[in-house]
Amino acid sequence: MKRPAVLFAMLIAFSTRAVAAVDYTKDIKPLLKERCVSCHGSVKQKGDLRLDAGALIEKDTHAELIKRVTSHDEDERMPPEGARLTQSQVGALREWFAAGAPFPSDEVIPKKPSEHWSFQPVMRPKVPKSASKHPIDAFIFGKHEPVPQASPPALLRRIHLDLTGLPPTIAEQDAFTHQSHPSHKSYESVINSLLTRPAYGERWARHWLDVVRYADSNGYERDAEKPFVWRYRDYVIESLNHDKPFDRIVVEQLAGDELPDRSLETHIATGFLRLGHWDDEPADPAADRYDQLDDIVSTTGQAFLGLTIGCARCHDHKFEPLATRDYYSLVAIFNPLERPRKGRTELTVPVDGTEVYTWREPSAKAPETHVLVRGSPTRFGDLVEPGVPVILAKQQFAFPKPTDKTTQRRLGLAQWIASTNNPLTARVIVNRVWQQHFGQGLVTTANDFGLMGAAPTHPELLDWLAHWFMHDAQWSLKKLHRLILTSRAWQSSSVEQRASSEGQRAKSGGSNPAASSSRSDSDSLPSALSPPLYRYRRLEVEAIRDSMLAVSGQLNPKRFGPAMKPGIPAAALEANTDKEKVWQASDEREASRRSIYAFIKRGLVVPMLETLDLADTVSSCPQRQVTTVAPQALSLFNGDFVNQQAKHFAARLKREAGDDPAKQITLAWRLALCRELTADELTKMQAFLREESLEQACRVILNLNEFVYPE
Ligand code: HEC
Ligand code: HEC
Numbered sequence: 008m009k010r011p012a013v014l015f016a017m018l019i020a021f022s023t024r025a026v027a028a029v030d031y032t033k034d035i036k037p038l039l040k041e042r043c044v045s046c047h048g049s050v051k052q053k054g055d056l057r058l059d060a061g062a063l064i065e066k067d068t069h070a071e072l073i074k075r076v077t078s079h080d081e082d083e084r085m086p087p088e089g090a091r092l093t094q095s096q097v098g099a100l101r102e103w104f105a106a107g108a109p110f111p112s113d114e115v116i117p118k119k120p121s122e123h124w125s126f127q128p129v130m131r132p133k134v135p136k137s138a139s140k141h142p143i144d145a146f147i148f149g150k151h152e153p154v155p156q157a158s159p160p161a162l163l164r165r166i167h168l169d170l171t172g173l174p175p176t177i178a179e180q181d182a183f184t185h186q187s188h189p190s191h192k193s194y195e196s197v198i199n200s201l202l203t204r205p206a207y208g209e210r211w212a213r214h215w216l217d218v219v220r221y222a223d224s225n226g227y228e229r230d231a232e233k234p235f236v237w238r239y240r241d242y243v244i245e246s247l248n249h250d251k252p253f254d255r256i257v258v259e260q261l262a263g264d265e266l267p268d269r270s271l272e273t274h275i276a277t278g279f280l281r282l283g284h285w286d287d288e289p290a291d292p293a294a295d296r297y298d299q300l301d302d303i304v305s306t307t308g309q310a311f312l313g314l315t316i317g318c319a320r321c322h323d324h325k326f327e328p329l330a331t332r333d334y335y336s337l338v339a340i341f342n343p344l345e346r347p348r349k350g351r352t353e354l355t356v357p358v359d360g361t362e363v364y365t366w367r368e369p370s371a372k373a374p375e376t377h378v379l380v381r382g383s384p385t386r387f388g389d390l391v392e393p394g395v396p397v398i399l400a401k402q403q404f405a406f407p408k409p410t411d412k413t414t415q416r417r418l419g420l421a422q423w424i425a426s427t428n429n430p431l432t433a434r435v436i437v438n439r440v441w442q443q444h445f446g447q448g449l450v451t452t453a454n455d456f457g458l459m460g461a462a463p464t465h466p467e468l469l470d471w472l473a474h475w476f477m478h479d480a481q482w483s484l485k486k487l488h489r490l491i492l493t494s495r496a497w498q499s500s501s502v503e504q505r506a507s508s509e510g511q512r513a514k515s516g517g518s519n520p521a522a523s524s525s526r527s528d529s530d531s532l533p534s535a536l537s538p539p540l541y542r543y544r545r546l547e548v549e550a551i552r553d554s555m556l557a558v559s560g561q562l563n564p565k566r567f568g569p570a571m572k573p574g575i576p577a578a579a580l581e582a583n584t585d586k587e588k589v590w591q592a593s594d595e596r597e598a599s600r601r602s603i604y605a606f607i608k609r610g611l612v613v614p615m616l617e618t619l620d621l622a623d624t625v626s627s628c629p630q631r632q633v634t635t636v637a638p639q640a641l642s643l644f645n646g647d648f649v650n651q652q653a654k655h656f657a658a659r660l661k662r663e664a665g666d667d668p669a670k671q672i673t674l675a676w677r678l679a680l681c682r683e684l685t686a687d688e689l690t691k692m693q694a695f696l697r698e699e700s701l702e703q704a705c706r707v708i709l710n711l712n713e714f715v716y717p718e
Contacts, residue, residue, distance in 0.1 A: 061110025120328035172210035208248035226609035239278030252482035313456030321382030336394035339376035446542030454629035548619035549602035559655035570606035
């Protein structure tokens with residue numbers, strides 16, 4: 008009968024030991040994080056105490072801490088809100104203190120928000136010593152050998168698609184690839200020439216429209232058209248084509264109506280403020296008013312500053328040093344705006360006789376703005392003055408004096424954002440441009456440069472670029488494109504990436520992030536550095552659609568003006584109560600314009616655009632998704648649009664190459680893939696044409712991986 012008792016004693020001994028071995032990482036840190044760090048961490052340090060890293064919890068606070076978590080005095084006990092700590096939690100803290108409060112020596116002490124990298128002034132790091140004369144390559148490759156360059160035909164196609172969203176014509180291919188080793192200069196002259204084409208603005212404006220949540224309709228139940236909103240779209244295209252400095256573009260969009268040199272164009276720019284969702288029959292007008300202001304404040308924060316300020320609407324931001332007071336100081340800047348309307352009908356603002364879709368400030372007298380307690384439009388807290396987030400305002404921030412027409416508050420904000428002293432603006436836009444060219448930003452969270460955002464993979468390169476962009480390039484986006492596109496990093500061959508991602512694509516749909524560093528020769532970069540190189544990836548849907556039109560010979564070059572409506576299959580309209588009237592498709596010629604001119608109806612997105620991952624227009628979209636789903640294959644292989652283009656493509660081949668199948672296929676390859684076809688490909692295609700029509704062959708070519716995944 009002794010044995011059970013012995014066992015029991017052992018069990019007790021064992022379990023006591025287990026309790027004694029309190030583990031900081033497993034038991035203490037999570038407890039402090041959950042119950043204490045929101046007030047005693049890097050963002051807030053109530054009572055001058057931090058509990059977010061072992062090294063910060065000093066011995067002389069141990070007794071006070073235990074006293075506080077065990078206190079029955081409601082004014083003293085910690086945490087001050089919510090349930091008390093349980094006995095076993097208090098026990099664990101005691102045990103840990105008794106054991107000398109050990110913590111892992113490699114525990115990272117979170118930085119204070121004021122020390123966060125993106126809040127520091129942009130300084131210009133020295134360009135590292137390197138064999139390469141190109142500053143970007145010097146940062147990326149240093150003393151290592153640069154990666155190999157893509158082949159001339161592949162690179163020519165890449166440059167054209169990247170800058171204009173259209174493939175090079177045969178004449179352009181001929182002019183270039185007859186040189187067996189095109190020089191750095193010949194690439195540069197192609198880049199320069201493309202940057203002067205209208206097609207550049209039509210391609211790159213679309214990237215900005217994603218960021219500013221552009222759509223042609225309001226969303227919600229009625230989803231009415233936004234009158235003349237396309238003027239804002241045209242403004243963006245024109246601004247890019249004229250290489251308007253980015254700091255000026257910022258100011259015009261936020262305060263074009265308040266500028267001393269305001270014009271029709273700068274008024275149109277403020278359409279930015281009115282692009283969001285809008286409920287024309289809100290159940291609760293007061294709440295709706297703050298929703299609209301929130302749309303502007305949140306978008307402004309994300310688009311220009313990379314800050315998720317919208318999270319501070321109902322409570323202080325839980326992870327960033329942004330208080331509700333900061334949020335409502337920004338609301339106070341936009342609060343003087345009114346949205347002209349008559350009942351459900353939206354009104355435009357007459358400027359110089361033509362109509363402009365924007366808000367307006369009816370007078371220079373600003374309404375009062377209060378903090379709204381928990382975001383509730385009926386619970387007014389403190390009165391706030393207009394201002395910028397305290398964490399970013401190094402000195403008192405002063406607004407210009409009101410004029411007799413407007414408060415000038417937006418102009419003050421815009422000038423502060425567009426200043427070379429603002430630590431965020433240049434970093435954020437340079438990173439966006441980098442992301443579009445390479446497929447991934449140096450900061451992978453393009454709309455979030457805060458504490459919760461990703462850290463830059465190459466901080467010195469990013470800062471060098473931001474500084475260069477402001478001071479050397481004077482905010483010229485074209486200069487930035489030219490700098491990036493002449494680097495070897497961008498011109499690098501993606502063949503090896505392709506080899507290793509080929510197998511995975513079917514599953515993941517994207518390029519393989521690890522693949523770019525898979526080179527093995529000893530001179531190349533250590534794979535851990537994973538250099539930011541051009542990433543092999545799918546084209547955006549606009550570039551796919553526009554390339555198809557260019558190849559089939561149907562692209563209608565008409566620019567600007569009201570949006571066109573591509574066809575929508577009847578089945579997709581079936582669910583609409585108003586299926587006869589909801590979508591009146593344009594005729595084929597009009598619908599064959601570039602995709603940037605397609606009408607974006609929030610409640611009814613053209614299926615081909617939607618399946619191929621058009622930006623979501625609910626809020627600012629930092630980066631397109633690249634999904635791989637079955638309807639894409641259906642849309643590309645069986646969709647009306649693609650079938651139509653295949654038919655035109657075949658007719659074009661017959662027209663231009665005559666009846667010889669070999670000539671037809673050779674021409675098709677050069678038009679669609681911008682290269683000579685191989686002997687093997689020719690044999691296969693000839694065999695195909697013995698069984699199938701030329702039109703079917705064209706359908707296959709438009710569906711080749713190579714067509715939508717440029718090398
Ligand atoms: C909601 C905010 C909040 C939370 C959560 C919170 N505290 Fe506090 N704490 C305060 C404030 C405010 C003070 C300063 C006023 C005071 O001393 O009561 C403070 C003071 C203290 C002090 C005294 C510091 C000193 O030296 O005077 C200790 C110790 C403390 N807290 C421990 C904790 C611990 C441990 C937790 C988690 C179990 C916690 N607190 C959670 C707000 C909070
Ligand atoms: C429309 C109001 C509103 C907005 C906007 C909002 N929140 Fe909240 N959030 C709340 C409420 C209400 C709570 C629960 C009460 C509280 O903790 O204040 C909460 C709680 C939280 C909590 C849990 C806090 C805890 O102590 O457990 C986190 C984390 C949080 N929010 C993060 C965010 C982030 C991130 C955003 C922006 C993307 C955001 N919130 C935007 C209303 C909002």
